Amino acid sequence: MMKFSYYNPTRIQFGANTIASIATLIPKESKVLVTYGGGSIKKNGIYDQVKDALKDYEWHEFSGIEPNPLVETLDKAVAVAKEKKIDFILAVGGGSVIDGSKYIAAAALYDGEGWDILEKKHIVTKALPLGAILTLPATASESNPTAVISRKSTQTKLAFSSSAVYPKFAVLDPSAMVTLPERQIANGLVDSFIHTCEQYLTYPVGALVQDGYCETLLRTLKHLIERFNEHDDLLWQENLMWAANQGLSGLIGVGVPQDWATHRIGHELTAMFGIDHARTLTIVQPALLREMISDKAAKLSQMGRNVFHLPQTSDIAEKTIDAIEALYRSIGMPVRFSDCEITDPETPAKLVAALKEHNMIALGEKGNITPEISEKILTKAMR
CATH class of the missing domain: 1.20.1090.10 (Dehydroquinate synthase-like - alpha domain)
Known part of the structure; x- marks a missing residue:
C-alpha cells in the first residue's frame, strides 16, 4: 500500500534560449555568486548569456568546481560567499557544480566545519537560495534536494539531503549541450x-x-x-x-x-x-x-x-x-x-x-x- 509525501518546489524553465529568464527569477537586490567548473561555459557562449542576464545585479564568480566536487575546493567558495555577503547562488554546470553549490549554500550559513554537514553532525535547515543553469543532463540535481561531495584528504564521498537546498529554479536549455565531449x-x-x-x-x-x-x-x-x-x-x-x-x-x-x-x-x-x-x-x-x-x-x-x-x-x-x-x-x-x-x-x-x-x-x-x-x-x- 502506497503512502508518501511528494514535494518539489523547483521551477523549470525548459527550452533553447531560456538563460535570459534568470533576470526575472533572481530578486533584483540579490548579491549573486555564480559558480561553475573548468571554464567550458566561456567557450560555448553560456557565460556571456549569464553575464548579460545579470547586468543589473551585483555579482561575483567562483570557478574550478571539479567533477565529484571536493570539499577542499568548495570551502574556498564558502569563504567568498561569507566575505562578499552573498545572498543568492547561481550554479552553472552539470550535477557536480550544482551539488557543490548546494553545499556552498548550506555551509555559508553554518559557523562550524562544513564537512559536518556530510557527516550528519549538522542538519541543514537553512541555506542561501540558489538557482541552476544545467549544462550536462545526468543527475537531476537541478531539481532535487540532494548533493554528493568528496573529501580528497580522506578519499571519502558522502551525500546530504535537505529541502533547504532545492533550487528555486532550473534552466534546462538543451542547446547548452552542443559543445560537450x-x-x-x-x-x-x-x-x-x-x-x-x-x-x-x-x-x-x-x-x-x-x-x-x-x-x-x-x-x-x-x-x-x-x-x-x-x-x-x-x-x-x-x-x-x-x-x-x-x-x-x-x-x-x-x-x-x-x-x-x-x-x-x-x-x-x-x-x-x-x-x-x-x-x-x-x-x-x-x-x-x-x-x-x-x-x-x-x-x-x-x-x-x-x-x-x-x-x-x-x-x-x-x-x-x-x-x-x-x-x-x-x-x-x-x-x-x-x-x-x-x-x-x-x-x-x-x-x-x-x-x-x-x-x-x-x-x-x-x-x-x-x-x-x-x-x-x-x-x-x-x-
Whole structure:
C-alpha cells in the first residue's frame, strides 16, 4: 500500500534560449555568486548569456568546481560567499557544480566545519537560495534536494539531503549541450538510466504509475543510447535533458522501494580510483544484478518484457541483465574493472574495507547486501 509525501518546489524553465529568464527569477537586490567548473561555459557562449542576464545585479564568480566536487575546493567558495555577503547562488554546470553549490549554500550559513554537514553532525535547515543553469543532463540535481561531495584528504564521498537546498529554479536549455565531449554525454545517459533502475529494479509493489513512468524513461534512454550518433541533434538533446531530470526529481520514487546499492558501492570506486561516477555504475550494476537476481527476478523479467521487448522465457531475468550490459558496451562504457585497467585481485577487499569504514553494511532495498555480499559483487566485476 502506497503512502508518501511528494514535494518539489523547483521551477523549470525548459527550452533553447531560456538563460535570459534568470533576470526575472533572481530578486533584483540579490548579491549573486555564480559558480561553475573548468571554464567550458566561456567557450560555448553560456557565460556571456549569464553575464548579460545579470547586468543589473551585483555579482561575483567562483570557478574550478571539479567533477565529484571536493570539499577542499568548495570551502574556498564558502569563504567568498561569507566575505562578499552573498545572498543568492547561481550554479552553472552539470550535477557536480550544482551539488557543490548546494553545499556552498548550506555551509555559508553554518559557523562550524562544513564537512559536518556530510557527516550528519549538522542538519541543514537553512541555506542561501540558489538557482541552476544545467549544462550536462545526468543527475537531476537541478531539481532535487540532494548533493554528493568528496573529501580528497580522506578519499571519502558522502551525500546530504535537505529541502533547504532545492533550487528555486532550473534552466534546462538543451542547446547548452552542443559543445560537450562524447564521453560526458555518454556518462549522462547511463547515469540517468541507472538512476531510474535504482528506483525500479527492486520488487513488485503494484505501483502502476511509478512502474509505467520508469519504463517510459528507460525506453527513452535506451532509444537515445541506440541513436547515440545523433547526439548533436537538438531533439535528441531535448529528450535526454528532460528524461534525466525526470529520472531523479523525486516523482518516480515515491511510494516504492529503492535500491541505491550500485551508487553506494560506485562512490567508493570514484573515491579510490578517480573513475567517472557513471562509469563506476556500469561496472558495478551488472555484477550486482547477477548476485541479487533471486531478489530482483520479477522486476528484471518485467523490464525485459516492457523495455527490451524480450519474450517470456525461464531465463528472461538473466537475458535482461545481458541486454543492459550490452547497452552500456554499445557506447563504450566499462562493465568490468579490467575495462579501466584495474586488475589487482585485492581490489574487492580494499573496497569492502572502505564500505565498512563508511558504515555501508546493509545496502539495497531490503538492507541485505552485507559486506560479504558486496565483496561477491565486486569479485564478479573483476572477472
